[in-house]
Amino acid sequence: FPIAASPSPVREIETARASTLPRVHRPIDDGESSDFWGKIRSEGEIVDHVTDAIFGDMHDDLDVEDDEHRRWVEVISAEPPLLIVHGFLERSYCDEIVDATIGPSSDTGAASSGGKHRLKRSTMGAEQEESGHRTSSTAWLHEDRCPLPLRTFATRAAALCGLPPRNMENLQVVRYEPGEEFRLHTDHLDRYAIPTTFNDFDCGGRLCTVLVYLNDSEPSTEVSEEADGGEMVAFTGGQTMFPEFLVAIQPKKGSALFFFNTLERPGSANYDMDMFLNVDRKLRHAGAPVLSGNKWVANRWIHPRNFGAGVRGLG
Numbered sequence: 001f002p003i004a005a006s007p008s009p010v011r012e013i014e015t016a017r018a019s020t021l022p023r024v025h026r027p028i029d030d031g032e033s034s035d036f037w038g039k040i041r042s043e044g045e046i047v048d049h050v051t052d053a054i055f056g057d058m059h060d061d062l063d064v065e066d067d068e069h070r071r072w073v074e075v076i077s078a079e080p081p082l083l084i085v086h087g088f089l090e091r092s093y094c095d096e097i098v099d100a101t102i103g104p105s106s107d108t109g110a111a112s113s114g115g116k117h118r119l120k121r122s123t124m125g126a127e128q129e130e131s132g133h134r135t136s137s138t139a140w141l142h143e144d145r146c147p148l149p150l151r152t153f154a155t156r157a158a159a160l161c162g163l164p165p166r167n168m169e170n171l172q173v174v175r176y177e178p179g180e181e182f183r184l185h186t187d188h189l190d191r192y193a194i195p196t197t198f199n200d201f202d203c204g205g206r207l208c209t210v211l212v213y214l215n216d217s218e219p220s221t222e223v224s225e226e227a228d229g230g231e232m233v234a235f236t237g238g239q240t241m242f243p244e245f246l247v248a249i250q251p252k253k254g255s256a257l258f259f260f261n262t263l264e265r266p267g268s269a270n271y272d273m274d275m276f277l278n279v280d281r282k283l284r285h286a287g288a289p290v291l292s293g294n295k296w297v298a299n300r301w302i303h304p305r306n307f308g309a310g311v312r313g314l315g
């Protein structure tokens with residue numbers, strides 16, 4: 001279990017804010033949120049709810065035998081929720097997202113792709129510092145670059161978490177080259193090696209994450225050199241590790257990981273306009289080093305309140 005060997009960058013995080021003042025409960029009333037995740041759910045309830053919410057209008061595809069295209073919900077943990085939604089995003093949409101970020105692989109003309117050179121060394125925290133903990137490259141993709149895939153991603157992410165697209169950040173596309181990784185961390189930044197925290201912003205914190213794998217990993221150590229029929233070259237290594245649950249998730253193109261980063265969830269006690277969001281340390285995770293090839297993922301981070309300007313995915 002590789003991450004156990006490296007020192008944890010996550011410092012002790014306060015899990016509760018001491019307050020003795022009585023608080024007025026001001027619910028977040030956006031008319032669109034669902035409280036499904038506010039209660040403890042059984043695995044069966046989760047599978048039924050998510051299958052219906054994401055795949056409700058495409059039942060025909062649920063019976064597909066071939067593992068690459070089968071749509072199904074894998075519950076790694078019911079409480080706290082940690083799921084893989086297989087077949088969350090069409091494989092062709094995954095390719096379109098990567099192409100919109102870097103330009104098609106066949107495109108060598110510098111002027112022909114407006115999406116080129118958008119990837120930058122990843123940063124961490126509200127101060128946007130480069131860090132040895134996260135060595136990948138990152139691009140923020142606006143919906144106008146890739147409308148249908150990003151709109152579909154946002155709509156399904158909204159159905160999954162129960163919060164509207166306007167609460168989401170733009171899509172973050174991440175590329176890892178061999179040797180690159182993202183060590184153990186939480187997506188909700190709060191007193192995590194940074195002075196400014198998401199709790200200081202109007203939108204609140206990164207309540208939950210929908211991460212989609214944009215290409216496949218190969219379990220073998222063989223490097224596949226050639227792209228096959230336009231499909232992205234597979235990579236090795238780069239599993240997503242959740243130490244609390246002793247899992248190393250093998251990335252599969254189009255599959256989505258879903259989890260809450262904070263103890264507060266829509267419908268839970270104290271979930272309101274004035275809440276302080278506390279990190280759920282059980283959901284700390286890491287992207288293990290890529291061994292060969294390039295790994296691509298896309299993050300949708302969802303906030304409890306309107307994220308404001310720059311958000312795409314609005315209807």
Ligand SMILES: O=C(O)CCC(=O)C(=O)O
Pocket residue numbers: 174182187238239240241285286287288297299
């Ligand atoms: O690359 C992965 O598997 C995880 C990425 C991640 O956790 C992140 O970008 O926040």
Ligand SMILES: [Fe+2]
Pocket residue numbers: 185186187285
């Ligand atoms: Fe993360």
